[in-house]
Amino acid sequence: MEKTRLFTLAGRIAGNLFRKPATVKYPFEPVEYPERMRGHVENRIADCIFCGLCQRACPSAAITVNRADGTWTINPFDCVQCGSCVSGCPKKCLTMESGYREPDTVKTSVTMIKTDNDMKEARD
Amino acid sequence: MPNRSIIPFGPQHPVLPEPVHLDLVLKDEIVEEAIPSIGFIHRGLEKLVKKRDYKQYTYIAERVCGICSCGHGLGYCLAVEQVMNIEVPDRAKYLRTIWMEMSRVHSHLLWLGLLGDAMGFESLHMESWRLREKILDMFDETTGGRIIHSVNQVGGVQRDMDFAMLNGILHAVDDIEREMKPLVRTFLHDYSVQTRLKGVGVLSADEAVSLGAVGPMLRASGVDYDARKLGVCAYGDLEFEPAVSKDGDSFARCEVRLNEIFQSFSLIKQAINKIPQGDINVPVKGNPEGEAFIRIEQPRGEAVYYVKGDGSKYLDRFRLRTPTTSNIPPMVSLLRGSQLADVPLIILTIDPCISCTER
Amino acid sequence: MEDFRSEIKKMSMSEFFPAIVHMKSDGWRLSQICATCIPGGYEMSYSFCRDYDMVTLRIEPGENEEVASITQIYPCAFIQESEAAELFGVKICNIKPDYRNGIYRIDEETPFRDKE
Numbered sequence: 001m002e003k004t005r006l007f008t009l010a011g012r013i014a015g016n017l018f019r020k021p022a023t024v025k026y027p028f029e030p031v032e033y034p035e036r037m038r039g040h041v042e043n044r045i046a047d048c049i050f051c052g053l054c055q056r057a058c059p060s061a062a063i064t065v066n067r068a069d070g071t072w073t074i075n076p077f078d079c080v081q082c083g084s085c086v087s088g089c090p091k092k093c094l095t096m097e098s099g100y101r102e103p104d105t106v107k108t109s110v111t112m113i114k115t116d117n118d119m120k121e122a123r124d
Numbered sequence: 125m126p127n128r129s130i131i132p133f134g135p136q137h138p139v140l141p142e143p144v145h146l147d148l149v150l151k152d153e154i155v156e157e158a159i160p161s162i163g164f165i166h167r168g169l170e171k172l173v174k175k176r177d178y179k180q181y182t183y184i185a186e187r188v189c190g191i192c193s194c195g196h197g198l199g200y201c202l203a204v205e206q207v208m209n210i211e212v213p214d215r216a217k218y219l220r221t222i223w224m225e226m227s228r229v230h231s232h233l234l235w236l237g238l239l240g241d242a243m244g245f246e247s248l249h250m251e252s253w254r255l256r257e258k259i260l261d262m263f264d265e266t267t268g269g270r271i272i273h274s275v276n277q278v279g280g281v282q283r284d285m286d287f288a289m290l291n292g293i294l295h296a297v298d299d300i301e302r303e304m305k306p307l308v309r310t311f312l313h314d315y316s317v318q319t320r321l322k323g324v325g326v327l328s329a330d331e332a333v334s335l336g337a338v339g340p341m342l343r344a345s346g347v348d349y350d351a352r353k354l355g356v357c358a359y360g361d362l363e364f365e366p367a368v369s370k371d372g373d374s375f376a377r378c379e380v381r382l383n384e385i386f387q388s389f390s391l392i393k394q395a396i397n398k399i400p401q402g403d404i405n406v407p408v409k410g411n412p413e414g415e416a417f418i419r420i421e422q423p424r425g426e427a428v429y430y431v432k433g434d435g436s437k438y439l440d441r442f443r444l445r446t447p448t449t450s451n452i453p454p455m456v457s458l459l460r461g462s463q464l465a466d467v468p469l470i471i472l473t474i475d476p477c478i479s480c481t482e483r
Numbered sequence: 484m485e486d487f488r489s490e491i492k493k494m495s496m497s498e499f500f501p502a503i504v505h506m507k508s509d510g511w512r513l514s515q516i517c518a519t520c521i522p523g524g525y526e527m528s529y530s531f532c533r534d535y536d537m538v539t540l541r542i543e544p545g546e547n548e549e550v551a552s553i554t555q556i557y558p559c560a561f562i563q564e565s566e567a568a569e570l571f572g573v574k575i576c577n578i579k580p581d582y583r584n585g586i587y588r589i590d591e592e593t594p595f596r597d598k599e
Contacts, residue, residue, distance in 0.1 A: 004318055008310040013247050022254045036268040036283065059180045082183040082274045087282065096268070145588070160562075163587035171595055333512050336559035354535055417489055417530060417537060419514070428515045428530065445515035445563070453559035 033098035038081045040101045043072055045112040047093035054085035054094060075109040076101050126151045131464070135164050139242050139468035142478035146471075150464060158459035158467075160452060166482040173442040178204055178412055181439065182277055188444065189480040190271045191234060194227035195422040196444065196480075197276040202356060203431040204278045204439075206416040213406060214358075216280035218399040221358040222293065223266075223273065224420075225388040225395070229300070230259040230271075231423030232381045232388075235475050236311065239378060242472045243320045251307055258296045265289060280405025290396050297389050308382055321375035325458045325470040328372055335454040338447050339425020340380045341474055345372035351421035362394045374473045381475075411437050422447050424475045446480035488536040491528070496550075499542045503553050506531050511538065513557045518567035520597040524548065525573050544573065552578040562586065572596040 024031055033039065050067040062078035063085060065071075086094045129150050135143035143164035149157040169188055173181055185200035186193045198220055205212060233256035240248030260270045266289050267273035275281050285293075311317055327337065332345035342349055343366055350366035352359045367383035369376035412433030419428050425447030432441040451474040458470050494502060511531035519526040524545040531538050544550050552575050554561050565586040567573040572593035 003313070004315050005309075005313050006315050008314045009245075009247055009251070009306065012251065012306055016247075022257070034265040034268075036266070037264060038268040038274065057180065059176055059183045080183070080187065080272075081269070082186075082272075083268070083282075084180060084183055084274075159582060159585075161582075161586055161588050163589045166587065166589055168594060334558065336513050336557070349534070351535075415491070417491075417539060419532075419537065426514075430515075430517050430528070432519065441517075441519045443515070443517040443519075445517070449562060449566075450515075450559070452562050 035098065037098035038083055038096045039099045040076065040081065040097055041074060041079060041085060042095050042097045043074075043112055044093040044095070045072060045114050047091050048072055048112075048114060049091055050114075051090060053088045053090060057084045057088035059084060070114045071111050072114075073109055073111040075107070077104075077107045128156075133158075133467060133471075137468065139472055140238070140476060140478075142476065144471075144476060144478045146459070146467075148459070148464065148467065153464050155459050155462050155464060155467060158456050160456055162452075162478060162482060164482070165479065169483040170442055170444065173439045175438070177437040178433065178439050179278055179408075181442070183274060185442075185444070186272055186274060186276070188483040189446075189477055191231050192227075192422050192424065192427075192446070192477060192480055193272045194223050194276075195420060195427065197273070198224060198357075199418055199420045199422075199427055199429040199444070200431070200442070201276045201278050202420065203416050203418040203429040203442075204412055204433075206418060207412040207414045207431055207433055208278070208408070208410065210279055210406060210408060212280050213403040214400045215284075215402045216404045217358045218395050219281050219285060219404065220276065221362070221395050222285075222392055222399075223263075223275065224357065225391045226259055226263060226293070228388045228423040229385050229392075230256050230263070231475075232385050233259070235381060235472075236307075236378070238472060242469055243317065245316065248307070248310060248317075255300050255303055255307070258300055262293050262296045265292065277405060279408040280403070282405070284404050290399070293392065294396060297392055301386070301389050304385065311378055311382055317378075318375065320469070321378060322371075322373060324374045324466050325462065325473060326371070326373045327454055327458060331457070332372065332454060335457055336450045337425075337454040338450045339422070339475075340367075340377055340384065341425060341451050341454060343367060344369045344376040344380045346370045349426075351419045351426040354419060356418070356420055358395055358398075359391075361398060362391050364391055374469060377473045411435055412439065424448060424477055424480075425451060444480075444483055446477065446483070448474070448477045448481045451476070452481070488538070490537075491539040491541055493541045493543075496542055496544060496548070499540065500551055500553075502540055503529070503556055506538075506540070507556045509533070513553075513560055516560060516563035516567060518571040518573050520571060520595070525567075525571065527567065527573065529553070547574065549574045549576050552576060554579045569593065570595045 052065040055063045055065045060078050060080050062075045064073040083096050086096050131148045133146040135145045145161045147159040148155050186197035188196045233252050237249045237252035264270050266285050267275045275283050327345050329346045332342050348368050367380050369379050413435040415432040417430050428445040430443035434440045455474045511533045514530040514532045517528040527542050529540045564575050564578050568575045569587045
């Protein structure tokens with residue numbers, strides 16, 4: 001049994017004055033995201049067949065698919081980035097991308113519309 | 125004549141950011157009675173199991189709590205797998221073990237940091253959390269999430285780890301192990317830490333068992349019980365002995381958690397050395413019918429998962445008895461007769477996770 | 484993990500209390516209490532552990548049937564019994580210490596009870 005000591009961390013604390021910071025100075029320095037990071041969901045709408053499996057797979061009901069209008073809507077503020085929709089997608093057009101979405105002051109949703117061979121993203 | 129007063133503790137208190145409320149009945153500075161109340165953030169997640177199908181619910185089980193996320197997902201999957209008689213591939217078992225042990229390291233480092241903070245030893249707090257960041261980075265790289273991993277699924281795991289990742293974990297573990305040494309010396313041998321922790325909140329072995337303490341709380345009182353010894357996942361193939369301490373005070377609980385961090389390092393290394401090649405999940409067909417109890421050792425103690433299915437894709441009942449639920453009765457009993465100034469420390473040493481309790 | 488016992492014993496209400504006393508004297512510790520709503524009543528599962536074995540005692544009280552609290556024998560049961568009583572509405576009498584249905588600070592009464 002080692003005996004009781006005083007100032008056991010003093011050396012380290014003094015050393016910290018001369019060490020580089022342990023944190024990244026975000027936002028002045030860019031952050032490197034790892035490849036697997038689940039940041040946000042993206043949809044390559046051109047490949048989407050509007051089957052609605054992602055809507056059913058989503059545990060937080062953030063995705064709405066409307067086959068009649070050909071629209072795919074995600075509410076990023078409800079999304080919990082679990083990746084359930086991505087693993088359930090039969091066309092593999094949904095992907096989980098690294099990096100976070102921009103913060104916002106009001107809740108918005110992102111709607112993607114598929115027109116004939118044409119993609120257009122509308123924000124409401 | 126002593127003064128009797130009632131002091132409300134929480135639901136917001138600097139020592140822990142989670143809402144637990146205690147009415148402390150004081151006689152001068154001594155706590156006579158502590159009346160707990162919880163439920164401030166009760167989310168009814170156990171009931172949500174009837175509205176989400178059993179595969180989706182894995183993601184919800186994981187989100188019961190941030191720090192215990194890995195274990196909750198794992199425990200839920202194990203329970204469903206037992207009901208459905210699914211044999212998980214060996215590689216998946218090892219991967220689950222590695223992630224589970226990494227989450228134990230990160231949970232214990234978080235607790236050590238909070239302990240430093242509760243004692244007013246801010247450098248200790250920062251140093252512990254700095255080391256924890258390395259584990260979180262490895263989680264981010266291997267699973268895609270820092271604390272909510274979403275890698276467990278019924279039938280195995282979703283993501284594999286390649287050689288570079290396993291190597292990265294070994295490096296991170298070696299780094300932390302090396303840098304932990306001075307911290308261990310401070311936690312175990314520093315004068316100020318010892319005067320703050322020794323003899324505070326003593327729980328004897330008999331009391332710990334009869335009050336239902338679990339996890340490091342139970343082992344710090346000298347009871348040799350660790351649910352990992354049940355051999356779930358790959359724990360049956362790995363060598364370890366439960367970390368036990370005798371004194372049952374706050375210092376012993378700190379010592380047990382420190383020893384468990386090093387035990388986890390050894391388990392991670394053993395698992396990485398032994399990990400077999402092969403599939404990481406098996407396809408799951410059909411719906412669960414029947415019931416099962418599963419016990420796993422979460423960082424905070426033994427958790428019990430109960431799943432009851434009736435053959436439809438929605439489960440009938442999911443029950444999660446979290447370690448903190450079990451540790452609240454011993455905590456209330458420890459508070460009786462303690463000094464008011466020791467109350468935050470005693471509450472902290474049970475490693476309370478109110479979000480888990482209020483799933 | 485198959486080496487360790489984990490069984491569920493169903494029993495009637497009258498057998499229940501003696502069985503709990505028996506468990507205590509045999510050195511089992513209380514692991515969990517789980518209430519489940521079933522048609523016409525509840526299903527209460529009391530799990531006990533000794534070393535690495537686990538035994539669950541199960542009773543099925545009717546909707547308005549009173550269940551005696553086991554806190555006299557297992558004092559730590561109060562929090563989980565309160566959970567069953569306050570969230571599911573199981574009629575558990577004589578929980579000691581008596582917090583007068585006040586452990587859970589929730590707005591709705593018995594939110595987990597199956598309503599017709």
